[in-house]
Structure formats: C-alpha cells, structure tokens
Amino acid sequence: MEVKCSICGRKQEITKVHKDFQKLRKDPTAPFICDYCNDRLKFQAREEQKPKQPM
Ligand SMILES: [Zn+2]
Numbered sequence: 001m002e003v004k005c006s007i008c009g010r011k012q013e014i015t016k017v018h019k020d021f022q023k024l025r026k027d028p029t030a031p032f033i034c035d036y037c038n039d040r041l042k043f044q045a046r047e048e049q050k051p052k053q054p055m
Contacts (some may be wrong), residue, residue, distance in 0.1 A: 005034035016026065 003024055004011050014021055014035050023030050033041070 003032040004026075005037055006031040007033055007037040010034050010036070 001015070001021065001024065002011055002013050003020075014024070014032075016022075020030075020032055022037075024032055
C-alpha cells in the first residue's frame with residue numbers, strides 16, 4: 001500500500017507489518033509520518049526535553 005507522508009510528502013510503500021498499516025487501511029486520510037520525519041520529530045522532542053543551561 002502506498003502512503004504519503006503528512007510532513008514531507010514523500011511516498012512510501014508500507015506492508016501489513018507496518019505499525020500504521022491497519023489504521024491507514026481503515027482510514028486512508030489518517031496522517032502518516034515517514035521514518036525520516038519520525039526520526040526528526042523524535043530528535044526534536046529530545047532536544048526540547050534537555051534541561052536549559054543555567055545562565
Ligand atoms: Zn516525511
């Protein structure tokens with residue numbers, strides 16, 4: 001099944017082993033985030049969780 005990333009628009013072929021496959025099959029308009037954007041979001045979330053340097 002071909003899906004399009006909601007963030008970068010990149011198309012990706014997913015199979016039923018993909019964690020979002022069932023969700024997207026039921027609702028093809030559900031947002032899908034590709035591996036690349038997933039990694040980027042995870043990285044950003046981690047950066048935001050870092051304690052701020054004391055002045
Ligand atoms: Zn993407």
